Amino acid sequence: MPELPEVETIRRDLKKKILNKKIKQVLVTGKARVNLDHKGFVKVLKNRKFVNIDRVGKLLIFDIDLKNRFLLVHLKMTGQLIYTRGQQVTAGGHSDVKYNFNLPDKSTRVTFEFVDGRKLFFNDSRRFGYLRIVNATELQKVKEKFGIEPLVKNFTLENFEKILQGRKTNIKAILLNQQLIAGIGNIYADEACFDARVLPGTQVSELTSGQVLKLHRAVEKVIKKAIEERGTTFNNYRDSEGKRGNFLKFLKVYGRVGLKCKRCSGIIEKTKVAGRGTHFCSKCQK
Numbered sequence: 001m002p003e004l005p006e007v008e009t010i011r012r013d014l015k016k017k018i019l020n021k022k023i024k025q026v027l028v029t030g031k032a033r034v035n036l037d038h039k040g041f042v043k044v045l046k047n048r049k050f051v052n053i054d055r056v057g058k059l060l061i062f063d064i065d066l067k068n069r070f071l072l073v074h075l076k077m078t079g080q081l082i083y084t085r086g087q088q089v090t091a092g093g094h095s096d097v098k099y100n101f102n103l104p105d106k107s108t109r110v111t112f113e114f115v116d117g118r119k120l121f122f123n124d125s126r127r128f129g130y131l132r133i134v135n136a137t138e139l140q141k142v143k144e145k146f147g148i149e150p151l152v153k154n155f156t157l158e159n160f161e162k163i164l165q166g167r168k169t170n171i172k173a174i175l176l177n178q179q180l181i182a183g184i185g186n187i188y189a190d191e192a193c194f195d196a197r198v199l200p201g202t203q204v205s206e207l208t209s210g211q212v213l214k215l216h217r218a219v220e221k222v223i224k225k226a227i228e229e230r231g232t233t234f235n236n237y238r239d240s241e242g243k244r245g246n247f248l249k250f251l252k253v254y255g256r257v258g259l260k261c262k263r264c265s266g267i268i269e270k271t272k273v274a275g276r277g278t279h280f281c282s283k284c285q286k
Helices: 004-018 038-045 137-145 155-162 171-176 184-195 211-226 248-249
Strands: 022-029 050-056 059-064 069-074 079-085 090-095 108-114 119-123 130-134 233-236 242-244 268-273 275-283
Touching: 004 050, 004 059, 004 079, 004 090, 004 211, 022 038, 022 171, 038 130, 069 079, 069 137, 130 137, 155 171, 155 211, 171 184, 184 211, 184 275, 211 248
Parallel strands: none
Antiparallel strands: 022 108, 050 059, 059 069, 069 130, 079 090, 079 119, 090 233, 108 119, 233 242, 268 275
């Protein structure tokens, strides 16, 4: 699933490409997950413009040049946003390296066509992702469901400690809980725990103050670096060759089961924690 760094990369790229472009047409397939009937959905967006793109956690927020209307886009497990300009394609989201350049295809759910001929496709093979048009009140209610986000000013050690206080679960479950900390998914939870030398299955009540400090720093460090490297599962297509997110080469545990630990002589293991496949080194994580 695309996580905070991947979605943030998409947001930054699309801001450079689609802002203030008039939407000529919107095509919605019968399998699209939208919150209005198709005619109503199209009516709101046709002949409008996106004037800003924001994000909270893994949710993209498109500001429409229509008073009190916003488009929410969540990619979920298999969603992709694919922007085309002639033969140039910029795509982000689920790391499917088999992008079909003959768009729309069978997984295309919504197509935005701009007056300059460029298009933005929302593809989702498994149909978990969604597009919703909301007003300001509804948007605020959605935002309130998300917890503190890494790299913002209020993601302080003190607030991180408050999140952990009294929790009767393991640290990975906390890191994955979007209502507590927004944007961290399976990849970066594992990487942050490794960086902090803490086993993902460690009960929160058993963490020392030193470990909490290291975890706080690790979350900020890993997320910041992943954004700088355009994420792990991000694909940016300019032609027939795909360029994947550079953070792949920085992964220390995720996807490396059976390989030697890059920090010690241990072997990377995999188990299930908080219902997710979890990678760790039992030798240098305690």
